[in-house]
Amino acid sequence: MRIFDPHIHMTSRTTDDYVRMAAAGVRAVVEPAFWIGQPRTNPGSFADYFDALVGWEPYRASQFGVRHHATIALNPKEANDPRCTAVLDLVPRYLLKENVVAVGEIGYDAITPAEDAAFTAQLAMAVDAGLPVLVHTPHREKDRGLRRSLDVVAESGIDEGLVVIDHLNEVTVRAVRDTGCWAGFSIYPQTKMSPDRMVALLREYGTERVLVNSAADWGTSDPLLTRRTAEAMLAAGFSAEDVDTVFWRNPVTFYGQSGKLDLTVEPAPAATFAGSSIARGGS
Amino acid sequence: MTPDEWLPAAQAGIRQDPTAAARLLAEAPRRLGRASAAARVTLLTALAELPDGPAHVAGVYWTGDSGERLAVLAALPSVPQAVAVPLLEDALRSNDARLVAAALGPAATALDQGTWRQGVLKCVFLGIPLAGVHDLDRRADPELIAMLGGLAAERDAAGRALPADAAALLTETRQ
Ligand SMILES: [Zn+2]
Numbered sequence: 001m002r003i004f005d006p007h008i009h010m011t012s013r014t015t016d017d018y019v020r021m022a023a024a025g026v027r028a029v030v031e032p033a034f035w036i037g038q039p040r041t042n043p044g045s046f047a048d049y050f051d052a053l054v055g056w057e058p059y060r061a062s063q064f065g066v067r068h069h070a071t072i073a074l075n076p077k078e079a080n081d082p083r084c085t086a087v088l089d090l091v092p093r094y095l096l097k098e099n100v101v102a103v104g105e106i107g108y109d110a111i112t113p114a115e116d117a118a119f120t121a122q123l124a125m126a127v128d129a130g131l132p133v134l135v136h137t138p139h140r141e142k143d144r145g146l147r148r149s150l151d152v153v154a155e156s157g158i159d160e161g162l163v164v165i166d167h168l169n170e171v172t173v174r175a176v177r178d179t180g181c182w183a184g185f186s187i188y189p190q191t192k193m194s195p196d197r198m199v200a201l202l203r204e205y206g207t208e209r210v211l212v213n214s215a216a217d218w219g220t221s222d223p224l225l226t227r228r229t230a231e232a233m234l235a236a237g238f239s240a241e242d243v244d245t246v247f248w249r250n251p252v253t254f255y256g257q258s259g260k261l262d263l264t265v266e267p268a269p270a271a272t273f274a275g276s277s278i279a280r281g282g283s
Numbered sequence: 284m285t286p287d288e289w290l291p292a293a294q295a296g297i298r299q300d301p302t303a304a305a306r307l308l309a310e311a312p313r314r315l316g317r318a319s320a321a322a323r324v325t326l327l328t329a330l331a332e333l334p335d336g337p338a339h340v341a342g343v344y345w346t347g348d349s350g351e352r353l354a355v356l357a358a359l360p361s362v363p364q365a366v367a368v369p370l371l372e373d374a375l376r377s378n379d380a381r382l383v384a385a386a387l388g389p390a391a392t393a394l395d396q397g398t399w400r401q402g403v404l405k406c407v408f409l410g411i412p413l414a415g416v417h418d419l420d421r422r423a424d425p426e427l428i429a430m431l432g433g434l435a436a437e438r439d440a441a442g443r444a445l446p447a448d449a450a451a452l453l454t455e456t457r458q
Contacts (some may be wrong), residue, residue: 054349056378056379058349059381096309098312098350099315131410259313260313
């Protein structure tokens, strides 16, 4: 089984996770830029974070045979801090980078005017760069945030096929299905979507234009829930072909629209010469 | 534009406006695929020869991803040492074996001996083949050999061996 996790924050995970993910069939990931728990207070903090997403993290992933791509954006939560507004000036140059396959996560957190401004500006950047977009839907007031997101996406003029609306559930999926946008689902250990509920949704809505991710990060989450959901699909009578559509072909199709998806894995020198563990520099 | 046409056009673009280099270098993989690594070095070498070119080369490094930084490190022999040294030192501080190895290529002649020795020792830690270290035989001095000897003793105590190339360097120079 080959798995492409289209939304996972590997920066927050350990090398043990990479080992377990690779053993479970995860061969490719996309890491969206997002909040890191501690609010950042200046653009320099974001530049270093973005540099890690286009530098260190893909290198680290490659040592475990996992292909790593990123999405770059100022996230909605931190868009509310005026000290971080200048991050928007940094985003376009990162969108040119080789492993950046989308703009994201953008969207709403508390649905404020500052979030509106960042969302609209970054949709325009995606159109300019010819990249797909990853839209985060808020945890609170999800329905209102979703409807407003769909309106802003429509106003931006971006091709809906380039947009995934993420963190959907049984209530919010229908509105997205009525558009040309992709539907994203994050499978969590306790709250939100579970593997079995995901399988029920796949039965109802089919496997087209659907992305299923673990959204694993620094909070309670599990990077193997992609695999668990794939197993639940098989147990429920879906074919291996259906599983491959959801967990490989769909993310390849969606992020492939960037023209930058590269799924060949080159072993890093350290992996070749010093075994499979991340080598620690002496200095 | 075909890939064959892209490189000369990018070269002309950079000659006309050196500030266009950052965008063109970032775009190279999308235009050229695997051939982009060599093309980037060609573009950076041409950029280095322009007035203010070396500063632009350094700018590409500081705003670059790993691929762009590797290309800059390969092009560094074309820029003055004062510009090259901070970039080499940054690459040696990283934990990316590709960057560390690239910093010890031909441009490493700009590094002072102390920094260079630490770089070679880091190669041994990271398992980077010493064959790629520029001028190793001439530049290896008693202090480097003493450092390698200390590392060999620590490894020995832990029941581990030095990489074969480092062990060979130690034996050869001790004789
Ligand atoms: Zn996320």
